[in-house]
Amino acid sequence: MASIPQSEWESFVQHLSERTFEKNDFLVSAGEVANNFYFITSGLVRFFYCTEDGKEFNKHFAMENGYAGSFHSLVLGEPCGYFIQALERTETIVLPHQVMNEFYDRHPCWERIGRRNAENLAIFKEMREKEFLLDSLETRYRRFLKDYPGLVDRIPQYHIASYLGVTDVALSRIRKKLKY
Numbered sequence: 001m002a003s004i005p006q007s008e009w010e011s012f013v014q015h016l017s018e019r020t021f022e023k024n025d026f027l028v029s030a031g032e033v034a035n036n037f038y039f040i041t042s043g044l045v046r047f048f049y050c051t052e053d054g055k056e057f058n059k060h061f062a063m064e065n066g067y068a069g070s071f072h073s074l075v076l077g078e079p080c081g082y083f084i085q086a087l088e089r090t091e092t093i094v095l096p097h098q099v100m101n102e103f104y105d106r107h108p109c110w111e112r113i114g115r116r117n118a119e120n121l122a123i124f125k126e127m128r129e130k131e132f133l134l135d136s137l138e139t140r141y142r143r144f145l146k147d148y149p150g151l152v153d154r155i156p157q158y159h160i161a162s163y164l165g166v167t168d169v170a171l172s173r174i175r176k177k178l179k180y
Contacts, residue, residue: 002113008107012110017093019092020091023087023088024086024087026084026085027090028068028069028080028083028084030081032079033073034080035098036069037069037095038093039093040062040063040065040068042090042091043063043091044061044151045084046084047062047068047082047083048083049081049082056162059082059163060163061155063151068092071121088154140164142178144163
């Protein structure tokens with residue numbers, strides 16, 4: 001991704017801390033301004049929106065070696081519009097936003113890492129938009145299996161259905177057709 005000089009890395013890690021979230025704990029709650037980004041060392045989280053009447057819509061999952069946080073909230077200092085919840089015991093490394101900003105200005109390697117992460121997120125979001133607009137449920141489900149290997153065995157089917165934008169029944173039909 002980017003070469004980080006040893007001296008930069010040694011300075012950076014001094015600002016990191018570890019935090020464990022138990023199953024169902026929230027890393028971020030809708031309505032609060034996020035101050036941290038999290039690197040997941042073990043566990044699984046879901047990002048989801050919740051309507052006023054309590055209906056939930058999963059937008060993303062992150063697991064080991066993934067990140068969790070709200071760019072919108074961190075960058076703009078505005079409340080997050082969704083929840084990030086641990087679906088199982090999740091161990092993280094806390095990346096304080098203030099520290100990230102300081103390091104972006106400190107050395108080009110940090111800005112390069114930030115830019116590449118932002119590019120990857122933009123590409124993912126563009127693909128997801130195309131998927132919802134143009135792809136069949138079968139294609140979306142196959143992509144889910146590819147993008148999230150092993151996740152189908154770690155979360156309830158209704159979470160997958162919500163992520164794909166369908167009912168549990170529609171997902172069951174596709175799974176039966178594909179023999180999953």
